[in-house]
Amino acid sequence: VNCEAMQLQIGADPQASNDALEAHLLACARCTAFRRETRALDGQIRRALELPLEPLRSASNVVELRRPAAESAQIATAPRREGRPRAWALAASVALAVTIGLVFWSTQSQPALATAVVEHMALEPDSWNQHAPVPQSALDLVLRRSGVRLDRATAGEVVYAYSCWFRGRYVPHLVVQTSGGPVTVLVLRDEAVTREQRFEESGYTGLLLPVQGGALAVLAREQSAIDAAALNEAAQRVLQAVDFDAPS
């Protein structure tokens, strides 16, 4: 059973489950991530339908106005297909609205960066429970993909490193062990932050720091022993350790 077949199953029905699929997912991080992401996409589709109806209707009108007049006339006079369920015609209309709505929604309602960072934490709860140092080769792979260098001796012990899809790009998602507990770092080379921002949200406390035209997100769980000073200290260490000039 290969990943292509598994991802075809997941892409067609991300909620489906069977023994072969689950066994494959236990051993395959790629397909596990693909299912998680596909399920998240389905969540976006549902949320898109919660948009106010008026913008969707307006957008549909724009599409209709752009349709060539002859084509519109042809559609208007075309005989209704016999035997086609009315419910499906409605579903097709909704599908169009969903598509347009997703475009509208994705361009108009990008979540704030801090919120997006916190939401990403929920996708990888196990990242907080790692203790073994990440092999240097694995860390290099994650960093190189994003064009980032990290002075490990300065940053601290990296116990988790993945290249994660975040707001349209792959970014290094690291966890660094400190004396007070684990601290998560997202290295956001393509996110502009103009000044240091502190946030507390959904059980996390964090910092957004501007660095070399990009940003660092550094956060800890509120229930941990890491207070604001310790978090700031950890953030400063990572800030000194990171370098965005590496070729991606």
Next chain:
Amino acid sequence: VVMQVLGGFSTQEIATEMNLTQQAVLTRLFRARGKLREICGVAAAAGDAP
């Protein structure tokens, strides 16, 4: 996708409703989600964590 995500239809039910084979429905759903990924600016996760 609407029938599946919002309507809760199984792929077999969708196939029956649309007079398609179940395999055809699976393929269309896979492709539709691929297009929605593009629209939403979401890339395929193959090879990476989310």
